[in-house]
Amino acid sequence: MKNKGCILLIILLIFVSACENRQTTSIRISKNKPHEQAIYKEPLPNQEKEKIISFVTKSLDNPVFIEAKEEAERVSSQLGVKMEWLAPMVVDSQEQEKIVESLIERKVDGIVISVLDTKKMTPLINKAVSKGIKVATFDSDAPASNRAFYVGTDNYELGKESGESLVKIVKEKNLHHRHLKVLIMTGVKESVNMQERIEGFKKATEELDLEIVDMVESFDDINRASELLENYVKENPHFDLFFSAGAWPLFSPPEGMISYKRWKENGGIAVIVDTFYPIVYAANKGLADALVGQDFHEMGRLSVENMYKLINGDEVKETMIYTGLEFGSPHNYEELLKRKKPWEIK
Amino acid sequence: MKKWLKWIDLYSIRTKMIVCFLALSLIPLLILGYLSYQYYINDLQNSVNVYTNEVIERVDKNIETYILDIENILEIYDDYYTIQYLRLNEAGDIDGIQKYTVRLWETIQLIKNMKSDLVDIRIISHTGETISAQGVYWSDRNDPFFANIRNIDEEEFVVKSPYIDMFNRNVFSIGKKILSPSLSEPAYLIIDIDVSLLNRIVNDIKLGEKGYVYFTDRAGEVKFFPVDTSHPKFIKELMNNDRLLNAEKGSFEEKVEGNHYLVNFKRSEITGWNIIGVTYADELNADINKIRQLTLVIAVGSLLVVVLISVYLTNILTNPIRDLRRTIKRFADDNLAIRAQVKTNDEIGQLASSFNDLMNRIQWLVQKTMDDQVKIRKIEMKALQELIKPHFVYNTLDSIIGLLEQERIEEALDLIEALGMFFRTSLSHGKDIILIDAEVEHIRNYFTIQKFRFFNRFDTKVEVDEEILNYETIKLILQPLVENAIYHGVRLMKKKGLIEIRGKEKEGVVVLEVIDNGVGMSAEKVNHINNVLTGLEKTEDENEYFGIRNVNERIKLTYGIEYGIYFKSKPNEGTSVTIILPIVKYEEESYV
Numbered sequence: 028m029k030n031k032g033c034i035l036l037i038i039l040l041i042f043v044s045a046c047e048n049r050q051t052t053s054i055r056i057s058k059n060k061p062h063e064q065a066i067y068k069e070p071l072p073n074q075e076k077e078k079i080i081s082f083v084t085k086s087l088d089n090p091v092f093i094e095a096k097e098e099a100e101r102v103s104s105q106l107g108v109k110m111e112w113l114a115p116m117v118v119d120s121q122e123q124e125k126i127v128e129s130l131i132e133r134k135v136d137g138i139v140i141s142v143l144d145t146k147k148m149t150p151l152i153n154k155a156v157s158k159g160i161k162v163a164t165f166d167s168d169a170p171a172s173n174r175a176f177y178v179g180t181d182n183y184e185l186g187k188e189s190g191e192s193l194v195k196i197v198k199e200k201n202l203h204h205r206h207l208k209v210l211i212m213t214g215v216k217e218s219v220n221m222q223e224r225i226e227g228f229k230k231a232t233e234e235l236d237l238e239i240v241d242m243v244e245s246f247d248d249i250n251r252a253s254e255l256l257e258n259y260v261k262e263n264p265h266f267d268l269f270f271s272a273g274a275w276p277l278f279s280p281p282e283g284m285i286s287y288k289r290w291k292e293n294g295g296i297a298v299i300v301d302t303f304y305p306i307v308y309a310a311n312k313g314l315a316d317a318l319v320g321q322d323f324h325e326m327g328r329l330s331v332e333n334m335y336k337l338i339n340g341d342e343v344k345e346t347m348i349y350t351g352l353e354f355g356s357p358h359n360y361e362e363l364l365k366r367k368k369p370w371e372i373k
Numbered sequence: 374m375k376k377w378l379k380w381i382d383l384y385s386i387r388t389k390m391i392v393c394f395l396a397l398s399l400i401p402l403l404i405l406g407y408l409s410y411q412y413y414i415n416d417l418q419n420s421v422n423v424y425t426n427e428v429i430e431r432v433d434k435n436i437e438t439y440i441l442d443i444e445n446i447l448e449i450y451d452d453y454y455t456i457q458y459l460r461l462n463e464a465g466d467i468d469g470i471q472k473y474t475v476r477l478w479e480t481i482q483l484i485k486n487m488k489s490d491l492v493d494i495r496i497i498s499h500t501g502e503t504i505s506a507q508g509v510y511w512s513d514r515n516d517p518f519f520a521n522i523r524n525i526d527e528e529e530f531v532v533k534s535p536y537i538d539m540f541n542r543n544v545f546s547i548g549k550k551i552l553s554p555s556l557s558e559p560a561y562l563i564i565d566i567d568v569s570l571l572n573r574i575v576n577d578i579k580l581g582e583k584g585y586v587y588f589t590d591r592a593g594e595v596k597f598f599p600v601d602t603s604h605p606k607f608i609k610e611l612m613n614n615d616r617l618l619n620a621e622k623g624s625f626e627e628k629v630e631g632n633h634y635l636v637n638f639k640r641s642e643i644t645g646w647n648i649i650g651v652t653y654a655d656e657l658n659a660d661i662n663k664i665r666q667l668t669l670v671i672a673v674g675s676l677l678v679v680v681l682i683s684v685y686l687t688n689i690l691t692n693p694i695r696d697l698r699r700t701i702k703r704f705a706d707d708n709l710a711i712r713a714q715v716k717t718n719d720e721i722g723q724l725a726s727s728f729n730d731l732m733n734r735i736q737w738l739v740q741k742t743m744d745d746q747v748k749i750r751k752i753e754m755k756a757l758q759e760l761i762k763p764h765f766v767y768n769t770l771d772s773i774i775g776l777l778e779q780e781r782i783e784e785a786l787d788l789i790e791a792l793g794m795f796f797r798t799s800l801s802h803g804k805d806i807i808l809i810d811a812e813v814e815h816i817r818n819y820f821t822i823q824k825f826r827f828f829n830r831f832d833t834k835v836e837v838d839e840e841i842l843n844y845e846t847i848k849l850i851l852q853p854l855v856e857n858a859i860y861h862g863v864r865l866m867k868k869k870g871l872i873e874i875r876g877k878e879k880e881g882v883v884v885l886e887v888i889d890n891g892v893g894m895s896a897e898k899v900n901h902i903n904n905v906l907t908g909l910e911k912t913e914d915e916n917e918y919f920g921i922r923n924v925n926e927r928i929k930l931t932y933g934i935e936y937g938i939y940f941k942s943k944p945n946e947g948t949s950v951t952i953i954l955p956i957v958k959y960e961e962e963s964y965v
Binding site for chain 1: 465467468471474475478479481482485506507508509510511539540541
């Protein structure tokens with residue numbers, strides 16, 4: 028009898044404990060990978076009245092293009108076309124491609140591109156052309172593409188002139204019999220214009236016993252370039268010559284480049300491409316022995332003029348439209364500074 | 374099997390008790406179960422509603438917070454440089470504007486980097502010329518968004534629902550207008566925000582397994598839908614739902630293609646969007662089913678437990694009763710020695726105890742009856758031996774011989790006949806109980822014989838009421854009394870005596886009297902005899918008063934001590950013996 032009672036009690040306990048509700052949450056919050064669904068696309072701007080020429084540059088934070096922009100705007104307003112100036116905020120080839128894609132979608136009349144990544148941009152240019160958009164390049168070309176023309180510096184020539192300026196200074200300093208070490212700064216190694224400038228430079232300096240100790244990339248970043256150079260000089264001061272295929276390192280205030288300045292004072296010779304006001308200013312402070320500049324005004328003007336012809340059905344016979352060069356040396360720095368507008372940007 | 378069937382005897386107390394226990398415990402259990410189940414379901418639905426509303430409220434708050442942040446940015450952006458840029462733009466000062474262009478790009482970049490999800494800041498002049506993080510380009514002035522901005526106050530802002538912009542960015546926008554005395558027409562300042570913000574706010578939210586939150590605008594167009602849904606039709610139907618479009622806040626149930634959805638919504642004050650939470654009712658049902666199953670399991674489990682407990686309790690209560698029943702059955706089957714084993718102190722224990730007393734009594738009575746029977750047999754034997762004494766037969770036969778010698782044939786024949794009848798009634802076919810009629814007949818024969826033997830020295834008279842003749846009596850009760858009346862009464866008289874037999878029904882008993890007018894007895898003797906008969910006195914000699922004691926005892930043994938005989942007598946006046954018998958209708962079969 029007692030046993031039976033015990034068994035019953037145990038069954039009761041098991042049952043009661045089995046009935047206990049251990050699972051308390053019925054609403055679960057789980058995480059999922061975000062997934063969004065495009066619902067509606069904004070209608071594209073009405074473009075029937077006025078023709079649009081869109082410039083796509085390398086980046087907005089690089090002021091070198093401002094001169095070209097200003098001139099292109101001026102010419103556009105004279106010709107009665109709308110001009111756009113588009114670029115990723117900082118150098119970003121993917122962003123640049125996206126912008127070109129959006130222009131193809133919008134079916135602007137003309138696109139003028141300063142190509143960042145030649146390989147990737149070429150098929151995009153061809154796509155735009157196949158859709159009836161007129162495409163040209165400026166400053167940085169994509170020669171293998173179906174673009175109508177290129178406006179810009181003859182980069183080989185620019186490099187060559189830079190090389191010749193260097194040779195001249197070396198000879199003046201009577202160093203041309205020595206074995207010389209040269210540091211080269213480029214933008215992006217793959218960039219065609221940079222490669223051409225360096226080729227021209229090499230050609231011009233063939234007569235010297237040059238050894239390229241290093242080739243550093245600025246990635247077209249004017250903020251990083253001076254720091255990059257400064258750090259490089261601090262760690263490896265044992266080179267004799269410096270050639271920068273662009274003006275990136277001299278945009279920053281010259282006061283900050285202590286090691287470079289010391290290297291310069293110890294007899295370093297520097298030749299820099301471009302002659303913007305801040306560059307000439309820095310050069311005048313002793314940071315460069317020679318400058319070879321591009322004519323961005325001319326680039327802007329020629330790009331708009333020729334593109335205007337194209338979108339109006341006219342022909343542009345030349346495919347390579349070169350703009351002129353400007354030379355700076357300690358002799359004419361002051362004069363150049365007088366002529367140029369100081370930038371109040373940086 | 375039979376045993377099992379017997380075990381679940383429908384009419385047994387045990388079954389009734391089990392049913393009672395089950396009813397008592399199951400009815401409240403079922404009511405409780407049902408009520409708590411209903412309550413839980415309601416509670417669940419309420420929780421879902423409350424939860425969804427909370428979620429929606431939170432979503433609204435998050436968006437509001439972000440948008441108010443953006444509004445602050447809009448405020449600080451309306452500064453000198455922007456106005457200068459717009460002024461120069463309006464003036465067409467290409468030369469002067471460059472500085473401000475670059476400056477604006479820089480600040481846009483700065484703020485973009487500072488504020489997450491901020492995709493772009495656009496400043497649009499009245500001509501549609503736009504400056505943003507993408508550069509400078511032309512916007513469509515006919516965009517209704519601009520018209521909306523134009524129509525509001527300077528301090529207010531307009532929210533544009535998610536869309537894909539010119540640069541294929543998935544954004545929603547907040548815009549305000551820029552007014553300045555130096556501008557001929559207002560310009561627009563617009564901040565584009567990545568919808569991934571909405572994604573982050575909304576996408577982590579899961580209402581149940583499949584439920585989600587999404588936005589629609591005032592027109593019911595889905596503007597942002599975070600979940601890859603395969604029910605576009607469902608969305609459409611929900612979006613066009615009047616309840617959703619016309620109310621600020623609420624919830625309803627909607628059935629689309631056989632699926633139930635619980636929809637909660639709220640109109641966001643700041644954006645004007647509807648924030649809609651959709652819960653799949655079938656998930657709720659899954660929970661409800663789970664509860665239902667659980668309730669069922671509990672119910673079945675409880676039933677099992679209750680049945681077990683009922684059976685257990687019933688057994689405790691009914692086992693003694695069944696033991697008692699078994700005991701009684703065995704007792705009935707002649708096992709008189711068996712007694713109930715009293716274990717409990719409750720009513721059943723008391724019952725068992727009383728039962729045992731009853732058993733004892735019955736056993737005692739049975740034993741007594743058996744003893745009485747034996748006694749009666751012995752007394753009867755003795756009575757017979759006493760009545761048909763050899764010298765009585767011898768004398769009678771002698772008388773018959775005398776009559777025959779005197780050739781009084783008729784008289785001899787009468788006597789022989791009387792003697793024959795006398796023997797027949799004495800034996801009565803071996804019966805103990807006979808009709809009073811037969812007993813009276815017997816005494817008449819006896820009278821015939823004795824009157825002849827005593828030469829008619831006494832007369833006889835028989836006065837028995839007709840109605841008592843059919844009642845029963847034990848046999849041979851009158852003859853010993855008549856014999857006494859003859860031998861101790863009338864025989865000693867000088868004159869002729871009289872012996873009367875009277876019989877009647879009186880006060881519920883049968884009264885038979887044997888009355889003689891003989892010599893009678895002293896009062897002491899009568900007392901003594903009566904005391905002996907009632908057992909108050911004992912005789913020293915066993916044979917003293919043998920005849921009357923025999924009659925008296927047989928009557929008492931057969932019918933009870935309240936019956937029997939008693940004497941009345943006065944010297945020289947006679948004696949009367951009264952026999953009291955119960956009124957029992959004679960039934961022949963029962964005494965075979």
